[in-house]
Amino acid sequence: MIEILNPGWYTSIQDQGRMGMQEYGIPYSGAMDMNSFNWANKLLNNPLNAALLEMTIKGPKLKFHIETVIVFTGAQMDIKHNGNKASLYSPILIKKNDILECGSCKKGCRTYMSVLGGLQTERILRSRSQCSYITKSGHINKKRILQIKKKSFELNKGVTLKSPLPPYNRKEIEVFKGPEFDSLESVTQLKIVTQTFTISHLNNRMAYQLEEKIIHQLPEIWTTSVLPGTVQLTPNGTLIVLMRDAQVTGGYPRILQLSNHALNILAQKSTRDVLHFKLKSFE
Amino acid sequence: MFQEKSFLKIFQFSETSILLEWKAEPKLKLLNELVVFKGLLNSNLCGIKQITLSYKSLLLQFNDPLKKYKNLKDRILKLYSSFDSSKTTIKSKHWNIPICYESKYASDLRVLSKHLKLSHHQLIKLHTKPIYQIYFIGFLPGFLYLEGLDTKLYHPRKESPTLNVSKGAVGIGGRQTGIYPNQSPGGWNIIGTSPTLMFDPDLKQPCFAKSGDTLSFYSISETTFKKIRENRIPPNFKKLIL
Numbered sequence: 206m207i208e209i210l211n212p213g214w215y216t217s218i219q220d221q222g223r224m225g226m227q228e229y230g231i232p233y234s235g236a237m238d239m240n241s242f243n244w245a246n247k248l249l250n251n252p253l254n255a256a257l258l259e260m261t262i263k264g265p266k267l268k269f270h271i272e273t274v275i276v277f278t279g280a281q282m283d284i285k286h287n288g289n290k291a292s293l294y295s296p297i298l299i300k301k302n303d304i305l306e307c308g309s310c311k312k313g314c315r316t317y318m319s320v321l322g323g324l325q326t327e328r329i330l331r332s333r334s335q336c337s338y339i340t341k342s343g344h345i346n347k348k349r350i351l352q353i354k355k356k357s358f359e360l361n362k363g364v365t366l367k368s369p370l371p372p373y374n375r376k377e378i379e380v381f382k383g384p385e386f387d388s389l390e391s392v393t394q395l396k397i398v399t400q401t402f403t404i405s406h407l408n409n410r411m412a413y414q415l416e417e418k419i420i421h422q423l424p425e426i427w428t429t430s431v432l433p434g435t436v437q438l439t440p441n442g443t444l445i446v447l448m449r450d451a452q453v454t455g456g457y458p459r460i461l462q463l464s465n466h467a468l469n470i471l472a473q474k475s476t477r478d479v480l481h482f483k484l485k486s487f488e
Numbered sequence: 489m490f491q492e493k494s495f496l497k498i499f500q501f502s503e504t505s506i507l508l509e510w511k512a513e514p515k516l517k518l519l520n521e522l523v524v525f526k527g528l529l530n531s532n533l534c535g536i537k538q539i540t541l542s543y544k545s546l547l548l549q550f551n552d553p554l555k556k557y558k559n560l561k562d563r564i565l566k567l568y569s570s571f572d573s574s575k576t577t578i579k580s581k582h583w584n585i586p587i588c589y590e591s592k593y594a595s596d597l598r599v600l601s602k603h604l605k606l607s608h609h610q611l612i613k614l615h616t617k618p619i620y621q622i623y624f625i626g627f628l629p630g631f632l633y634l635e636g637l638d639t640k641l642y643h644p645r646k647e648s649p650t651l652n653v654s655k656g657a658v659g660i661g662g663r664q665t666g667i668y669p670n671q672s673p674g675g676w677n678i679i680g681t682s683p684t685l686m687f688d689p690d691l692k693q694p695c696f697a698k699s700g701d702t703l704s705f706y707s708i709s710e711t712t713f714k715k716i717r718e719n720r721i722p723p724n725f726k727k728l729i730l
Contacts, residue, residue: 224549225538229687229695230625329689338629338670339689384499384507427514428626428633430540430547432502454542454626454633462502487500487557 206270207320207351213265213307217335217344217410218326218351220256226330227453233433234334235449237410237472238315239465241279245319248276248296250359255323256333258345260316262475264307265345273299274321274358280313280373280473296358313373313473322354336450343410343450372470376401379467380482383436385423385458393421397460398484402444406476410450413471418442423458431455434463436482446471496568498561504537506548506560514543514635516621521573522546523700528571533563541624541699543633581725582619583696583703585667585684587658588713593681600643600660600677612707614638615665615679622701630669630687630695634703637665645675656682656717658705669695683708683717696722 209216219242222235236242236259246255258265264282277284277293284291285306291297293316299305310316326333329340337343345351386394397419407414419442430453431437437445437457446463447455448471461482463471474480501507512518526539526546533548540547554560589612591597601611620636627633637660645661650673653659657668659676668674669686682705687695697703708716715721 226694227538227540228625228698229693230627230629230631231694232629330694338672338687381500381502384501384509427543429509429542429545430507432505432547434502452627453540454624465503487503487554 207324207353208268208270209265209345209347209349209351210268210304211266212345212347212349213260214263215261215344216265217259217261218256218324219259219334220323220332221254222334222449223330223332223336223339227430230453231330231339232336232411232450232453234332234336234339236317237449238279238313238317238469240469241315241317241473244294245276245278245317246323248278248294249274249319249321251319251321251323255319256326257317257319257324260307260310260318262314263309264316264318266307267305269299269303269305270301271299271353271355272301273353273356275299275305276319277316278319279316280310282310282316283308298358314475315473320353321358322356325352325354373473375470376480377483378471378480379464379485380436380461381464381485381487383459383461385426385438386460388423388458389421389460393419397444398482401479401481404474404476404478404480408476410448412448412451413446413474415444415446417444419444425456426458428454428456429459431459432462434465434468435459436461436463448472496565498564500554500557501547503553504550506550506554506557506564507545508548508564509545512544514623518544519621519623519700520578523578524573524576525568525571526699527576528567529564532567533560542626543623577729578700580700580702580728581697582728583701583723583725585682585703585705585723586708586712586716587616587680587682587705588708588710589680590710592710593713594679596646596659596677597679600679603643604641606640611641611679614641616705616707618704620665620703620705622697622699622703624699625695625697628669628672628687629689632666632686632695632697632703634664634666637663639663641665643677646677649673649675650678653678654681656684656686658682680707681713683713683721684723685720696725702728 219236402415405414405416433449435447495511497509499507537549618636620634623633653674657678658680661676
């Protein structure tokens, strides 16, 4: 088992989430940056949906009470394994009583730590992902004990360990037209796809608000389905990008939809980072 | 080959999903059509992960990125042109949901009845009389979108939301009424509280109701409220075949 000595800034257990449960109003959840999530499990030969830790801004301090192997992916972070520097994207052998101290994220804001066999925490409604209203807490707390499997490790030989880092510095966010995009005036459309936007301090696993306002005349719409990556435009002109823990329905016009890839890139951006939307079509 | 009907718009929404949107008003006829058509799509299209329903639309999500969107769109239109919702029976349920309207459980009842120029008794009567239609679940896990509020009870949301609306609180906001399944921030005027568990993550089906079901409220005392909440008594229902 793994003991949480200090939970860090915001650390939560995540897997691929609760896809298929949305008719009950349940958020999708799952790792914010699925690309880094997948790498973390691939490098340990874990099942695709194995649960891991998603660390935001600053990582936790952990004590291991079992031998295991772990891997870090995602945002760069200073990691001390029993006081010695450890690196991302390569398996770290852990012995009983080892201490792991995670620092702050650099170049990106979410770092992932997978464990051999995946975290064996409680599964609720098809997933181990923590989420308010579904699991007891939306994140891990101090002193929490995480169970893991005792398992032997074989290096995943088919996988290149030196994987390229995701393009966290990229400002371009690939989007498709949302259902209400064509109802905007063409000057407004042009403005949205050409101007630079800044991520406001209101950004979390549910949604990212952008600072620059877009004045428009769109009416509110009948409450309808939304997805992670849907960009809503509120009556006062604020753009809200819905993220993995967002509500599954909404009444604001849906002007854009991020590509899956763009959603992962955005998940590594944080307050005051800038971006611009690049319109793409499906064909 | 199949012309897009003026009242149905088909739209690729994301790499793995298609949105069907109706131009009709969201009335009972459309809801029934959506419920039946959803079932038809689920049994006739391959690779569907889930279909979610809202007032005027269906969102179809697929397992894999869509490669042949054009074919899929034609297939959906073909299915739509050949189906007749009035010939299909819908199995649904009518739920009876208890509410305690006593002042301790109804923080805004006094102010609201003053605004609406109704006595407490009249307000409760107007709220418990209708048969509400359940459209879909959204906003929060287990939050039911209901239609059927008496026009005499229409009242705008509060100007600033309350930070902690309690679990089970029953509110009126604009033309809508609903039950908060969990403690959360909210802007509706609270006129009562239901002891019924609207969402239970420990159950395989975490919310008892579904799109197309109906619901009505009945008034209970504080004693009954406590009994139902403590024993987690599920609501009673009647089976309906339409």
